[in-house]
Amino acid sequence: MERTWTTELGPLCGRRVLLKGWLHRLRRLSSVSFLLLRDGRGVAQVVVHDPALARWVAGLAHESVLEVEGTAVAEPQAPGGVEVRDPRVRVVAAAAAAPPVELLRPLPRAQLPTLLDHAAVTLRHPRRRACFRLAAAAVRGFRDVLRSRGFIEIQTPKIVAAAPEGGANVFAVDYFGRRAHLAQSPQLYKQAMVGVFERVFEVGPAFRAEPHDTPRHLNEYVSLDAEMGFVRDHGTVMDLLRDVLAGMAEAAGEERDSLELLGVAAPEVPGRVPSLHFTEARSMVATALSEDLDRELDLAPAHESWLGDWALREHGSELLFVTGYPMARRPFYTHPDPRATEWSNSFDLLFRGRELVTGGQRLHRYEDYVAALAARGLDPEPFHGYLEAFRYGMPPHGGFGMGLARWVAGLVGAANIREVVLFPRDVARLTP
């Protein structure tokens, strides 16, 4: 008999079906027991009237792998409106013991460190795994929009010699006796590829050796990167990003079961995302919070949070662009605002009051790179191979990078980004 997924029982009422999955829960009542069988997609209710069978199933550890053959019957009370009756149950693989965290409760009853220590098992919890369906949907939406605009997917190396985001926070790798390190971003590679395809994107890991331990940062993360040529300025990139986010929100909306389970809705992306210049944003925050920020060159998390509330209140938008950050705080490849060169043609995008995306226009002239590296006291030698791309003809271009987990965390309202990463890496956590 062909295997039926628990989510596909609806059209099969009245027929014998074969389910495969995990013993998620057994509820024993006086005259009947309910076996909840979880497979890779959902959970089905199996009704056990036979007391001997119920006793036998009760002797199995939760998470044992079972095959259940039974009759699909419409039952409005059951999950999905169908239950399975008159079951025959076979053990495929018995669990050795009860799992380290009970997976049968609607909310896992364990602290985050315990959930993460036992991730290989606790990710099976329906609420935990729903986050990763949303992550997969986000990546799908990201790619689909970019592909529809003629962007080409690339993969660039993660063992590198140069550190475009600054040399302080890189992980060192012993590369056959030479010092190499792990890529902080695909920045210079994606820019070089603008000379090849004009429009490129990459989904890949990025590594930052920052020793801080916050709910917003990890030392390895999945970065969604895009870069395009022939931009007017950073505004062209912001227009693209708006459409990309709309596609990601739409893809999230298609994951109805996961959204419902988590009790969240896909975000709405306005046709025009509100935007503030850094100086405006800073001064609004300074007034509202009675702080003296005149010499501040960045926004603190509390400031971003206030701005997020402001955008929602004033514009009904969960998204807000802040543009023109001071050149002094942006990486060397950042393009200045030609009208006021202490500010930049760059932006951050806040999602529900937290930084989600950083992007902007990049320098495109070789001599500007030479000058920018010199002005920051950076040795041009490690950048030699990339700077060739600018020496031999490069149009005005720009792009953005987005942490996948930040999007998912915003979407599901996770207080800690570790909740939405399968196997997170931080200063204290290298396993599992």
Next chain:
Amino acid sequence: MERTWTTELGPLCGRRVLLKGWLHRLRRLSSVSFLLLRDGRGVAQVVVHDPALARWVAGLAHESVLEVEGTAVAEPQAPGGVEVRDPRVRVVAAAAAAPPVELLRPLPRAQLPTLLDHAAVTLRHPRRRACFRLAAAAVRGFRDVLRSRGFIEIQTPKIVAAAPEGGANVFAVDYFGRRAHLAQSPQLYKQAMVGVFERVFEVGPAFRAEPHDTPRHLNEYVSLDAEMGFVRDHGTVMDLLRDVLAGMAEAAGEERDSLELLGVAAPEVPGRVPSLHFTEARSMVATALSEDLDRELDLAPAHESWLGDWALREHGSELLFVTGYPMARRPFYTHPDPRATEWSNSFDLLFRGRELVTGGQRLHRYEDYVAALAARGLDPEPFHGYLEAFRYGMPPHGGFGMGLARWVAGLVGAANIREVVLFPRDVARLTP
């Protein structure tokens, strides 16, 4: 005026168009000059009758970025059947000098090391970049088939503590003073995720610190990985792989311009890929090549090459499965053949006589892992977190891993895998 791509001139004949791109070539004849403008998608021919304009363009270095406004006119001799006449030309960004390798020739006239040293520029060559359109198509085909079968895309960490493929060839990373290393594959993670989603796939980098320098190996490569639960044995995985490859070949077929430029065809994937057991394959090779292979536990490249020829000759197939490799040469997670436990439920897939994919059924019982690690003298401690997945109920499962570049190399007939990787990493090459 809206920008028109060089590949989209066809429907615009008779109209003024605005092209943007790179000065690919200028051919000056006595009465007319032809400016070839390359953009991210193709090349257009621009006819220059004005001698002053031709002289001016001749003074620009190749690869300068230009905007060309002109009239699209049907011309059967021109690339794409359309040329652009009566042009006005504007320089967007001048190249500082002629590029280090001429990009205007149909075949780049440089040795591979030179092409790779200057990859940030030489990837612009139409033949070079065509390989990477085919790579993007391959990844698209891989994902599309798996998604249509309910596989979920995941991203697993690349900084890890355990070495499932053996500890000898790992890159060490200093992780905040602890010894970590770079993942050789997502093997144990994707297996653990079978317990969560049953079906998962990943596209990501993999790292092997092997110091050998061959045309087939790199130290960092893009791995296409899939894993699924509830398999019968490795045959279920082989059936899936056949369909995945058919989807990848179909996606390649959609890149008509790239295939044509490279003079290659998308491979044909037979409905049923021929298959030999390792012992059969070994004995056929031994007879054909008059070698004594009775004690050989693996196939050498020359043997795989002979088998590839055999499959083409006898079955008209460019693909060949070799199954049942000796357990002694497979990693500890390999499932033995239950009928003859010195052999394994594993396979390699040869594409045009070279190994493309490795896969098989995995162990799924916790106690089998404990025994397998002990039998190989491996310390179980680093594997603790992953083995939990097997302790708490795991069905029979299997999967495969494929090097993206090997597929593309086979497709375009590249003698050296470095030809089809944007910025390859080998024992001698860490930049660009």
